[in-house]
Amino acid sequence: MKKWLWVILAFAAGIGLGLLYGWAIDPVDFVDLTPETLRADFRADYILMVAEAYEAEHDLDLAARRLAIFGSNPPAEIASEALQFGPSADYSPSELSTLEAFVQDLRGWQPSSGVTP
């Protein structure tokens, strides 16, 4: 009886050690990730860059294509993320106004010539 208790305990300890090693000490290395996995501040910064470029280029189709990196949600919805995140990340008033104008323009945007963002 005592022998089986040791076997069960060793088995449980093995599982515990395996999980510890596989999750904490040497977890799976991830490369080739998609943009959806980016941390919120990087996502927001990317959106801000698109908004800054749009401010100079005035090309909503191009801006929408650039935002499509984050999936198939409407571009205005994607851009709104940065607008919501900005105040907590100390975005400057000019950056926030750039984002706000960008989101406003995207709300009225319709894909042209079959471009799907």
Place this chain on the structure above:
Amino acid sequence: MKRIPWEAILALLLGLALGLGYAWIFSPVRVVDAVPSVLRADFKDQYRAVIAASYAANSDLPRAEARLALLGDSDSYQSLSGQAQRALASGDALQSYQLAQLASALQGLAPTMKSSTPTSSAAKASPVAETAISPVLPSTSTPFDDSILFPEYTPTPRPTRTPLPPPAAPFELLEQEPVCDETLAEGLLQVFTITSNNRRQIPGVELILAWAGGEEHFFTGFKPEIGNGYADATLSPDVIYSLRVASGGTVLTGLGAPLCTRTNGETYVGSLKITFYRP
């Protein structure tokens, strides 16, 4: 003598294998909060292009550099140059222009054009003109280092709206000479753009080669193996060309491929080397 507890050791190893299998295969750590350096290569390219577009809009080089560092490129200049070349080859002249401009800026060179709204001829430029006598730019591939580093994340600096750089002085002609070298392609037009003070080569300079019935736009810096300020095109025999830098400066007219003579007396079409400098 005490007996070795094989059963317990086997159970431990079995448990270890099951635990590892579960942790690595069935339920690996979920990736959230990833950094840009671990993005797939094509997404990194898109991220880099947007950094260049943002830089074209605000000319904030320190911020662009900080953003580029997040991508973990071992050499941002090479990555930008290589991507600019690929963009040009795929017909995206605007993206190519923006990437080349940022690459130039990284080398400490002022942008050759005002950075905002780059929608001029560069955006409309086609790598190949549509006329029958269109000179063809030799295709090249730029070697660039794809190795990836994973730097520690440093937060992107908050905006510092830097003033736009003063307009750069227009390019002027430094040297124009026919080259009779049989090893070069016939009718090769070689153009170099350099600075006047230290003769550093300037990449990302848009050049316009025009002839009766057409014109060709091409950029320096897409053949870094020859020189960062180097660009070339092919001159057709018996066609008269003019050449200028798109941002202004000297206009060279009456250009043509020179005729050279081989040692056996035969003639062949030589090449032309032109060097522009920025005062």
